[in-house]
Amino acid sequence: MNNQRSLFFNVDWPIILTYITLCIIGWFNIHAAVYDPSNPSIIDLDTNYGKQFFFIISAFIIGLAILLLDSRFFNTFSPIFYGITILLLILVLIIGRNVGGNQAWIPIGSFRLQPSEFAKFATCLMLARYLSSGTIKIQDIKTQLFAAFIILIPTALILLQPDAGSALTFSSLILVLYREGLSGYFLLIEGLAIILFVLTVLYNKYLVLAGVLVAAGTWVYFNRKSQNMIKVTGWGVLFSVLFIFSVDFAYNKILKPHQRNRIDLILGKVDDPRGIGYNLNQSKIAIGSGGLWGKGYLQGTQTKYDFVPEQSTDFIFCTVGEEWGFAGSFMVVILYLFLLMRIVNIAERQRSSMSRIYGYGVASILFFHIFINIGMTIGLIPVIGIPLPFLSYGGSSLWSFTILLFILLKFDSNRMGIN
């Protein structure tokens, strides 16, 4: 243990600085979002920004504590974390408090704990631990199934709350599996599936079917010399047909009306800025009205006067967009990109595959949140209620992202160790 001369020895400072910067940006924007022009005050523990101040301080303490712990602790205890999380997810279904239609919170004193947030790092750890164990080969169907199992248990439990947004987060872990050797076809299939899904919802399913057949026919014609390609295409067409019909069925029969509405809005099937499109429309208006340089701190009229709903949590990016303009949005997005690239680089420099896999998990989950959240506020994807990492108001999410990130930092500071 000669290496651990100090707490911050070998710790990756660029990540820590980015993390702190994002937390501070978040706090200022939460302040702006709930700012009441008729009653301006800075610190008031009853307001969201007052509470967030407390959350940020406590997140820093949690981060420090993680750096103090031995990295083997996380390795060893990952199944236990995972187990506890699963138990909490079951518990929340029984004793949880229902807020906004989701039974996602366990009340503890005046604060509420959101187990689905902690499921993110627990699942990442568990997946990393499993995939890094000696004899595993990801190409084995058994391995794939077990990995899927680890991911799908929390996903299913969260879906029962029902919190589709958080549940979808876990789909991003396919990037981890890909990095560890899962066939690239899976990514391709996922991409094609998304395209087919959008087309099926937008247009008549038979029209899409015809399109698939024409495309496949052309493809086969140009590759008519390769028996293998014809076979693969054949299977592809078969699965496409099944997929189209099941999407059609799911969309019309399984999705709840409000979920269907959200998809319809994004795909431009309906235009109703006063009714179901209110959130999305107001969000776009707030960000769009920011212009190049923004309206200035505390000057955003759309957010200040409460036109944007959920503006300190899921729609915090509206405040950034409106008050800081494209310049501010650009800075925040670039900070996130830097963070993601840096995490991937850190993951790749790990000696232990456990750390590497975990690193990719962190990157995937953060990436998914950033993409979905910002994409939602600017109308690229349906309204899915998940927070923006480090910026959104909320203790559980800030703590869970902090834990997620700092465990990686701990692994990284110990990368020269044995493991």
Add this chain to the structure above:
Amino acid sequence: MNSFFARKYVVQGIFIVIILILLSRLFYIQVISDEYFLSAENNVIRRLPIYPARGVILDRNNKILTQNEPVYDLMLIPREVKAFDTLKFCELIGIDKKGFDKRFKKAKNYSPYKASIFEKQLSVQTYASFQEKLSEFPGFYVQKRTVRRYPDSIAAHFLGYIGEVNQKVIEKSKGFYSQSDYHGITGIERSYEELLRGQRGVSNFMVDALNRPQGKYAEGKYDTVAVSGDNLISSLDKDLQKFGEQLMQNKIGSVVAIEPATGEILSFVSSPGYDPNLMVGRQRGNNYMELLNDPYKPMFVRPIQAEYPPGSIFKLVNALIAQQYGLINENTVFSCPGGYRYGRKGFMGCTHVHGAVDLRKSISESCNTYYGYAYSRMIDFAGMRPVNAFKRWRNSVSAFGVGSKLGIDLPGERDGLLPSDELYTKRFKSDRWGSAFTISLSIGQGELGITPLQMANIAAIVANRGFFYKPHLIKAIGEKKIIKEEFVKKNDAGIKPQYFKTVIDGMSDVVNQPNGTAWYSKIVDIEMCGKTGTVQNPHGKDHSVFIAFAPRDNPKIAIAVVVENAGYGATWSAPIASLMVEKYIKKSISRPQIYVDRILEANLLPGAAVKSKPKTKIASDSIAAKQTNTPKNDNVKNE
């Protein structure tokens, strides 16, 4: 490091691509598209119009003809309404539950977020009692507006009225008017709308998502103040107008008085008229329909819209034109055997057998024969083909302002009718026609249509000895007392001043000599010069017409009076004109009260006699029924 190390770049590539997509979308909605910026303004900024005070209209002596009075519109923002005592509310503003529901629904359909008018023009009393309890009814508030008030209830046709703009006007105004604004619809209110309405101001303030006010937008940088409309000083003499309307009550017709030296209209009576205050307020719609259905058409602006053949007053025009052409002079004498023979068998009767008639006498005694000869000289013996002579004559007549709009500053003026040679050529299927074919024109009958305004203008031309100013109603605009340029331009009637002397001598005789047609209307101390006319009316009793000016030298007033279905010009129109002239010049009436009362009490409405009969009958019947009580009641019913 394992074999799939290269996949790091795929993963990072995905990150970069997605982030670039986010950035380009952000760039589009924030920097390129301004759609969202405008939407944001619409979200937050409310533009509250500040209504300017409409310009006041004064008479020529700066007395008020119309002014503004505050009324209170009850406004509603449906979204802000919370549960309240509907019954109490309905009681306060005097409507029933059904009416409430209807209005509420209408407002909600218009917009749940925006204010709309729930009830128009609350009375001051209703407003006062409602204002006290306003806090019990969130979502409702009262907006002050102004309406017109006409303190003397006169000059309705002249002033016109204002009303709510319709969709067409809103679109045409390019954003000046919006829903429930008012604008001038007729009269001066309409023709001077742009000056009277003033400049609307705007107060920009911000609201939050619940439409609660959040203070001024940009510290009021974009606010504008309302600029009041210009005050207009009209040419009307309020006392004279009031007197004229009284004289014309229960008569159909017009009185138009002009100041010859300026063209300013001193009096503009259209009878029957109406109280302009009827066109204001909540009962406006009902009143309007009632006026519209009145058989005497009180909304018809007779001085500029009614056309009559002028009758004998047109002899003045022919006398002047024939002199100008050199075809007659003051010494020309024609013999009147009681009529004028023309063509093979034509005969135009005269009122009397006048014997030898000169120009002066032809006017004072209104001899038809004289003008038959004079007209024949102008058309048949002018040294050119009769058709061309007629064209020349027509041009000369139109120089008197006959046959086309004079261009008064009121909407709806009619051209009148001055027939063209084509009309006759077409009618007689050849252009070889002469005076015999159109002889009625010599005495102002036939295909002529002249408005009372044009008649008054002819009187003004004679008073001025040959020129006129465009008759107008507004003599000064705004603080700077601007007068429109077109109203100070002299128009020449094409007659040399010396030709007026004999004509005016004749006109003076009409009033001031015992053998004149209007001797009865002579005014002590004022030499009024006039000409009577009796217009043949194929539909009923002849129309009574009189034009005049006074005093003879330096005339102060030129006047035309038309009373429909009243018979001779001398009987009704001339006395009315003489009273108006005296009132204007002397400010008092020297004649006995009975002279005035005769006119005030006369009811010359067609069917007036018939109408009054059943009235008395009903009265006597009811008395009979009362006296005989029940037994006779059945009899009455059986009848």
